[in-house]
Amino acid sequence: MLAAASNKRSNRLGRLTAGGFSLVETVITIMVIAVALTAVTSSMDLSVRRGADPLWQARAVQMMQSYFDDILALRFQDETPPGGGAVGSCTVAGPEAGESGRGDYDDVDDYDGLVEQGQFLDTGAGPGSQYQISVSVQCLSVTVGSTNGFTKVISITMTGSVGETLVMSAMRGDF
Numbered sequence: 001m002l003a004a005a006s007n008k009r010s011n012r013l014g015r016l017t018a019g020g021f022s023l024v025e026t027v028i029t030i031m032v033i034a035v036a037l038t039a040v041t042s043s044m045d046l047s048v049r050r051g052a053d054p055l056w057q058a059r060a061v062q063m064m065q066s067y068f069d070d071i072l073a074l075r076f077q078d079e080t081p082p083g084g085g086a087v088g089s090c091t092v093a094g095p096e097a098g099e100s101g102r103g104d105y106d107d108v109d110d111y112d113g114l115v116e117q118g119q120f121l122d123t124g125a126g127p128g129s130q131y132q133i134s135v136s137v138q139c140l141s142v143t144v145g146s147t148n149g150f151t152k153v154i155s156i157t158m159t160g161s162v163g164e165t166l167v168m169s170a171m172r173g174d175f
Helices: 023-049 053-072
Strands: 008-010 016-018 115-119 130-144 147-160 165-173
Touching: 053 130, 053 147, 053 165
Parallel strands: none
Antiparallel strands: 008 016, 115 130, 130 147, 147 165
16 A cells, blocks of 8 residues: 655654745745835836826927927018018017917017917817927027127927926027
8 A cells, every 4th residue: 555645754863844834934935025026016107107208298299390390480580571581680579569379470589478278189188188388589699600690599398287398499590
């Protein structure tokens, strides 16, 4: 008759001892597994929480580029002759009388101080789609070789619904 498999073994002294894990070994194993799971879940939490940032940033850059396309297509300032040409001065006066919105703006500095709020065109009115965009224009004197000239620095700041901020700048020369 075969002997039944036993969970007991003998130690060096010939005494029988029970096999398996002790309570201390079990508690230490549970603690190690808990620490490992905590590390894995906290890293997943960070990646999930920040996972939409690249999407928002890509949309914000596209929206800001659209504003730059509108602004840089305009004249340097009111005194710029039709078809272009250097004015020889630089002023930032903001919108002139009678210019009540972006559709009326006819030169770069009209955008100075513009603040608009809206949402991306392809999203609903949900809380994650709101943004605020603001534009500032500043004059800058530039010297190239022995020639002095002027340029306007246009800065667009876009702020998302939870406070993310992106800033882009471009220059429009007097030529």
